[in-house]
Every structure is written in structure tokens, then in C-alpha cells.
Amino acid sequence: MPAEFTSAIAASLPFLRRYARALTGSQSSGDRFAAATLEALLEDMEMVRGAASPKVALFRAFHLVWSSAGAPVGEAEEGLAARAERHMARLVTPNSREALLLSVIEEFRDAEIAEILGVGTDEAADLVEIAMREMEQSVAGRVMIIEDEAIIAMDIQDIVTEIGHQVTGIARTRDEAVALAARIRPDLILADIQLADNSSGIDAVNEILGQFDALPVIFITAFPERLLTGERPEPAFLITKPFSEEQLRSAVSQAMFFASTETLAA
Known part of the structure; x- marks a missing residue:
């Protein structure tokens, strides 16, 4: 892995951890998937070859790892985590929550979100709008x-x-x-x-x-x-x-x- 690419990945890692934690609802779960993402990149750079930027590559790799594990959220089964899981059940559109976080928290452009999630650019923009409406209503x-x-x-x-x-x-x-x-x-x-x-x-x-x-x-x-x-x-x-x-x-x-x-x- 080139040194310049490695440095760019390291600089983006705190933001991946922020995103992973908000996405999964758990610090331990988010950190676990962030670590698994780094391991996956070390083993196979082909999974992100041609990415628009190292940060996009890192987030794209995360989503490949997270999706392959079944995209788990809200691992805890009591207290606020249980309440979060009930709320999440109301978001019926696949990938909408991910697209929203990537857009307004991590400030990725629609084309970058599309690359990270593996969807079209227009679909990525639609997902952000749908998620905002669904969450605010819930x-x-x-x-x-x-x-x-x-x-x-x-x-x-x-x-x-x-x-x-x-x-x-x-x-x-x-x-x-x-x-x-x-x-x-x-x-x-x-x-x-x-x-x-x-x-x-x-x-x-x-x-x-x-x-x-x-x-x-x-x-x-x-x-x-x-x-x-x-x-x-x-x-x-x-x-x-x-x-x-x-x-x-x-x-x-x-x-x-x-x-x-x-x-x-x-």
C-alpha cells in the first residue's frame, strides 16, 4: 500500500469511526467494523481500486465489510438501544439512513455516496431526501x-x-x-x-x-x-x-x- 495512500487513510479513520458508530448505534460495534475494514484493505486493495479518493475508498471498503456481515445495528437488547431498534424499524427504505449520514454528517457529494453504497447518483440523492423525511416524522x-x-x-x-x-x-x-x-x-x-x-x-x-x-x-x-x-x-x-x-x-x-x-x- 503506497505511503501517501496510507497517510490519507489514517487521516480519514477518525471520521469513519464517527460514521460507523452512528450507523451501528454502538461504539464497540462501530470500532469493530472500522478495524475489520482496515484488515480487509490490507488483504485486498482490489476492493477499492479506482475509488475517487482515499476517503471514498475507506468508506466503500467499510460498506462492503459491514454489508457482508448483514449490516447489523443496535446490538444491545435493552434500554436506549432497544428504543433505537424500535425507531429503526420505522425506516423502511433500504440504504436511506446510510446515505443521509454520508451526506450531511460526512459531507460526501451525491456521486461519492453512490460510489460508497454501490448505487446510482440519482438514487443516492433520493435516499438522502427520503431518510430525512422518515426520521423527522418518527x-x-x-x-x-x-x-x-x-x-x-x-x-x-x-x-x-x-x-x-x-x-x-x-x-x-x-x-x-x-x-x-x-x-x-x-x-x-x-x-x-x-x-x-x-x-x-x-x-x-x-x-x-x-x-x-x-x-x-x-x-x-x-x-x-x-x-x-x-x-x-x-x-x-x-x-x-x-x-x-x-x-x-x-x-x-x-x-x-x-x-x-x-x-x-x-
Whole structure:
């Protein structure tokens, strides 16, 4: 394997792990399939020869490995994983969830999604639209926002309410976030990392999760690769700043489907 290609694959690996985890609903399952993908590439480069880019090659190889295993999701059989499996049963269109994640979270173009999934470009675009509609119609709940920048917080609130969720409130600091969660239990937390008083959104989330049973969490950061280190625990869902409306809509829907309480170590 050429050194340049190897370096490009290594640079793309954190993003494959993010995608694999959101797709399978499990850090352990996602990491297992990501590792299996690397092993498959080492054994047979023909499976991705001619790919548009090393990143497309890596994701294409992942899908070949994952599909050959039966495309498993939601391995856990209780708690939030069981709820995720029930939600997933409502997505009736094959490949729609995969196409959506590839488009709005990993920012692949339609032609690249088509190559990764082995479908036509027009079909890939249709799958993204279908998945967005199906997911937004399937779940609704209370969303708590932890964000110290007022304009961003307002944008998040508008987007979240437009897709049918109720915003319980906006907190600018760790203490405000903990107090808000105590007053109104959220179904989902959407949290920035750095807060107004230099406190940590990660600390706020960890304290909130200590009050309740499992809650899904989405973290916001300008440097997602710094949080996807492979060390446990780490976040299941990340949005990169600056984010698009489509990214936020998709992440919220995905988090409601694949809920996880695992957070970053403080």
C-alpha cells in the first residue's frame, strides 16, 4: 500500500469511526467494523481500486465489510438501544439512513455516496431526501441546548423546533445547564464544549447524566478529530462548527434513534 495512500487513510479513520458508530448505534460495534475494514484493505486493495479518493475508498471498503456481515445495528437488547431498534424499524427504505449520514454528517457529494453504497447518483440523492423525511416524522421530544453564543443558540432553537421538537431552554454555563436539566428533564442534550464562564460543556453533561437514567447527547466542536481518539468514553454524536441546518437536523434525528449516554472524560 503506497505511503501517501496510507497517510490519507489514517487521516480519514477518525471520521469513519464517527460514521460507523452512528450507523451501528454502538461504539464497540462501530470500532469493530472500522478495524475489520482496515484488515480487509490490507488483504485486498482490489476492493477499492479506482475509488475517487482515499476517503471514498475507506468508506466503500467499510460498506462492503459491514454489508457482508448483514449490516447489523443496535446490538444491545435493552434500554436506549432497544428504543433505537424500535425507531429503526420505522425506516423502511433500504440504504436511506446510510446515505443521509454520508451526506450531511460526512459531507460526501451525491456521486461519492453512490460510489460508497454501490448505487446510482440519482438514487443516492433520493435516499438522502427520503431518510430525512422518515426520521423527522418518527420521533419528537424535549431538547436542551447548552450554548453560550446567543446567535448560534437561537439558530439551533429555530431548527430544532421546526422539525417538531420542544426546546426546554438554553443554558450558557455549566451551572445553568445543571439547573435547567433539574427543572425539566430533556430527552436530548445538545451541548457546546466551551461555555461562557470558561466552564466545560462536557462537565455539565456528565453532571446532568449523573442525575438521570440514559440520555442521548450531541456535542458541538470546531475540532471533531480531537474528540475521536479511540479512548473511552467518547461522544457518539458530534457536529462540527460551523454547521449547516441539514447537519443539525440529521444529528438530532440520529441521536433520537441511536441514543447514547457515553461522554468524554473531563
